[in-house]
Amino acid sequence: MSKTVRAKFKVDEVTDYGYGAKRVKLSAVYSHDRNSEDNQFSQATPSGQIEMMVTNPDALEFIQPGKSYYVDFSEAKN
Template sequence: MRAKLQVSDVQSTATSERLSLRAVCKTGGYPADGSDEDNSFAKWTPSAELTMTINNPDLLGKFKIGDKFYVDFTPAP
């Protein structure tokens, strides 16, 4: 399964960041012809939230509010 999430909040400390992401959505609706990719993701995954803390110093400062990411869910052994 693949979801498309957007960074909604970044809380930084000296050694980590707490990221909050939510399902993509658009205020005011999407084009009727379905040409906006977010439209499809919002239709099939209308609600999602993910919060994670990152301690990897190479990733600190890389995530900005409004950035969009695909998140893939693959079964793990």
């Protein structure tokens, strides 16, 4: 059984380069409210950034600035 680590990131910026590719910048979600889900994630991933270039039209439609997304990490085979 493989392990998965889940983090929660918010889309801070989407930059359209005009040729079908967009740069997406995300940052780890945090909260000081002990009762919120975001606080639970901020204890595990208190800070972090992800930056990626996206060309998939469905993904570009799905990823929206200001929204938060779960990011799941699982080990990849080499």
